[in-house]
Amino acid sequence: MKNRDSKFKTKFWRDAAARLPVEVRERHLAELQRAERWELALDRAIQALARVKAAFTRAFHTPRGAH
Numbered sequence: 561m562k563n564r565d566s567k568f569k570t571k572f573w574r575d576a577a578a579r580l581p582v583e584v585r586e587r588h589l590a591e592l593q594r595a596e597r598w599e600l601a602l603d604r605a606i607q608a609l610a611r612v613k614a615a616f617t618r619a620f621h622t623p624r625g626a627h
Contacts, residue, residue, distance in 0.1 A: 568596055 573596040
């Protein structure tokens, strides 16, 4: 089990896989790994959008009292 768990990058998914019965874990290991990849990709996309939003806000920010 330890070798298979090392394929997960996050503690959440390692723990989730470890809590499953062996036969279920083996049957659904690929789906768990795919779910983790989707989660990590979504996190990266959200972080990238936050950086773009912050850059856009800085570029078009009008200081107070400039009106």
